[in-house]
Amino acid sequence: MTEESSTIDLQPLHLLAESYRGRSRDALMPFLQDAQALYGWLPGEAQKTVAETLRVPLADIHGVIEFYSMLYNRPTSKEIIRVCNDPVCQLAGAEAVIEKISEQLGASGIHIERSQSNVERVSCLGLCEHAPAALFGEDAKGDLSSALADNHLPLDASSLPSKVYGDRLLILDRVGKVNPRSLVEYLESDGYTALHKALDHEPSDLIDLVNQTGILGRGGAMFPVGRKWIFTRDATSATQERYILVNGDESEPGAFKDRVIMEDDPFAIIEAATIGAYAIGAKKGWIFVRGEYPLAYRRLANAADKAREGGYLGDDILGVKGFNFDIEIRRGAGAYICGEETALFEAIEGKRGFPRKKPPFPVTHGLFQRPTAVNNVETLAALLAAIKIGVEKWRAIGTEQSPGTKLFCMSGHVERPGVYEMPFGITIREMIKRAGGLPNGAEIKAILVGGAAGVFIGPDKLDMQLTYEHSRQYGVPLGSGALMVFDDSVDLRQVVFQISRFFSHESCGKCFPCQLGTQRQMEILERGVGRKTLAAEDLVALEDIGMAMTQTSLCGLGQTAASATLSALELWPDLYR
DSSP states (O other): OOTTGGGSOOHHHHHHHHHHTTOOGGGHHHHHHHHHHHHSSOOHHHHHHHHHHHTOOHHHHHHHHHHSTTOOSSOOOSSEEEEEOSHHHHHTTHHHHHHHHHHHHHTTOOOBTTBOOEEEEESOOSOGGGOSEEEETTEEEESHHHHHHTTOOSOOGGGSOOOEEOSSOSTTTTTTTSOTTOHHHHHHTTTTHHHHHHTTSOHHHHHHHHHHHTOBOTTTTOOBHHHHHHHHHTSSOTTSOOEEEEEEOOOSTTOOHHHHHHHHOHHHHHHHHHHHHHHHTOSEEEEEEOTTOHHHHHHHHHHHHHHHHTTSSBSSGGGOTTOOBEEEEEEOOSOGGGGSHHHHHHHHTTSOOOOOOSSSOTTTSOGGGSOEEEEEHHHHHHHHHHHHHOHHHHHTSBOSSSBSEEEEEEEESOSSOEEEEEETTOBHHHHHHHTTOSGGGOOEEEEEESSTTSEEEOGGGTTOBOSHHHHHHHTOOOTTOEEEEEETTOOHHHHHHHHHHHHHHHOOSSSHHHHHHHHHHHHHHHHTTTTOOOOHHHHHHHHHHHHHHHHHOSSHHHHHTTHHHHHHHHHOTTTTO
C-alpha cells in the first residue's frame, strides 16, 4: 500500500465494491470512474479492490488507467480545469485564458470547493462554438475571458445555450424549445411518433424503409444505415444475441453536433436506438458518450430512466409482445481512438481502446463478439426525422444522391459559430454567409473541411456543394460536417502543427505506422512553427510519412492523420519555404 493510499478512507470504496460484486470485466470502466470520483484519483488500494471484485488481473487495471487521459494513478485535485488548446480555441485566446486561470487560482487565492484545482491543456472539448472553452470539473464554460474577469468559479454547464441555426429544422426541431429532462414535453412535441410508425412495419419492411431514406453514416464513414442493419440482422440465427451501439464519442477538433443532440434532445437518441433494436432484433443496446461531455451523459441517463419508467424501454414495449429492449449509458475516459467502432467495443469490454483488425466486421463479430450495429448520434437523429415526416418528404429535400438535411459545425473566424442544419447541396460560400461571414471584413485564407481528419481548401473552392457526390468529385471529405474557417491573419503553420500534435497525442500506439508516423510528423512541423522554413528533406519526409500512414495504418486515425498536412503542402507549396 502506498503512503497516499494509506491515508484515505476505505469505507466508501468497500461500499462501492459491494455494488459491483458479481459483475464481469465489462463493468471495469464504470467501476474505475466511480472509484476515482471518491478520491479524485485511483490509489493502489482502489485499483486492488477493483481487480479483486471483478476478477481482473491487476496488470490489466494498470494498463487501462494509463491508456485513458481522464483516469489518474497519481494524486491530483478533486476538481480539474481542462482548457482546450486545439486550433479554434487557440484562435480565440486559449493561452491567455490558461494564464489567467492559473493566476487567479494561485496569486489571487481563488479555489474551487474541496481543493485547489489543477489546470490541464487538453484536446478539443467539443465546445468549438463557445471558444475558448474549458471544463470545470463537471461543468462546461465557453468564452471564458469575461467570466474569469468576474471570478465566476465554478461555472454551470447549463449556462451554455446551444447555438443552432437553419431554415427548416427537422433533426434539431426540439433543441432550445423542449425541456431535455422531461419525457412529458418530449411526447407533446411528437416524441415517439416515429417509433409508433416503425412498429407498424415488420422488421424487414422497416429496414427497406430505412434504405429508401438514403441516409448514410454521419460520423464520417458514410455507410448506408439500412445495409448495416440488414447485415447485422442476418449475421446469425434469430435465437442469438445482437446489439445496437450508439457512438457518441465525438472527439475530433471542430466537431460538436452530436453534443448538441445528446444534451438538448436525449430522448430522441433513446427512441432512435429503440427503432434500430426492433429492426435488427436486439434486446440490449449501449450509448457511449465521450468523457468530456458530462452534461450529455447526465441527460441521456435521465432520459433512459424516464423512458424505462414510461414503458418505452423494457419488456413488451408499447404493448408489442416480445419486443424487449433496454439500453445502458456509458462514459468514455478521454481517448479519441474510441470513436473508432472496434476500439469502442474494447472500451466497453473493459480494455484499452485498441482497434481490432477487420475482417471480421462488427456486423458479424462486434461487441462481445456478437453481431453489432454501430450508429453515429446524428445518423440516428436524422433517421428519426425521416421516419417522422415520411420518406417522400425527406427525399424531396437535398439532392438525389444526398437526400435530406445535414448538420454542419461552423467554427473559427465566423461571426456566428454553431450547428447549422441545412439541406444537402448548399455551397461552402453560402454556409459562411449564413454564419455571418468573417469578422471585421477579413478575407478567407483557408477552410478545413471535415475536421482534423479532413483537408484544407482555399477560396477557389467556396462554390463546392456540400453533398456526398461533390465530396467524391473534389476529393474533399465531408467527414463529421465540420467547417473550420481561417482568415488571412492566421499563421497556418501553427494550425497544421496543432493538428499534428492532436494526432500524435491520440494515437493508441497499436500499429507502428501511426505510432511512429504521428510523432515524426509533429516533430517536423514543430520546427516550422513561427513562419520558419523547413529543409527540403523535411518536406520530402512529411510526404513520405503521410503516405505511409495513409496506406498502412490499421484504422482510420492513422489513415487520416496526415490528410490536413498533405493538403496544406499541396495547396500552399511555399508554406514552409
